[in-house]
C-alpha cells in the first residue's frame with residue numbers, strides 16, 4: 001500500500017470523465033488499497049481515483065454509518081428530494097460550501113471483492129451525500145461547481161470538517 005498525494009482543484013485530471021474499468025485485476029486491487037490508505041490518512045470519508053491522479057471510475061467511502069465500500073464503475077441509478085448541506089473536498093483543502101444534494105440516493109457499481117454488481121441505497125445521511133460527491137468526481141464534477149460563486153466558498157477556521 002502507498003500514500004498518494006491528493007490532486008487539487010485546478011489539476012486537469014479532476015475534470016476528466018474517468019474511464020470505466022474493464023477488468024478488476026491486481027492493479028485495480030492495488031489502486032483501491034492505495035485509495036483507502038490515502039483517504040484514511042487525509043483524513044476523509046471518501047475518495048475517487050482521479051483525486052490521486054488515476055482517471056478511472058473507482059471510489060471508496062467510509063462515513064462510519066454503514067460498512068466501508070469500494071465501488072468500481074459506480075453510477076447513480078435514482079435520486080430524489082432536496083436538502084441543503086455543508087460540504088468539503090480533499091481536493092479543495094481549507095474550504096467548505098453550502099449546496100443542494102438529494103435526500104435519497106440509489107447507486108450501483110461493481111464490488112471489487114466479488115466482481116458482482118451491487119446496488120446501494122442511502123437516505124438523509126452522510127453516505128448519501130458521499131455517494132453523490134464521489135460519483136461526481138469520476139464524472140469530472142467538483143462540489144464547488146454547484147456553488148453560486150466564489151464568495152460561496154467559505155474558508156475553514158479551526159473547526160475540523162468532514163472532507164471528501
Ligand code: NI
Pocket residue numbers: 088089090091133137164
Ligand atoms: Ni471530493
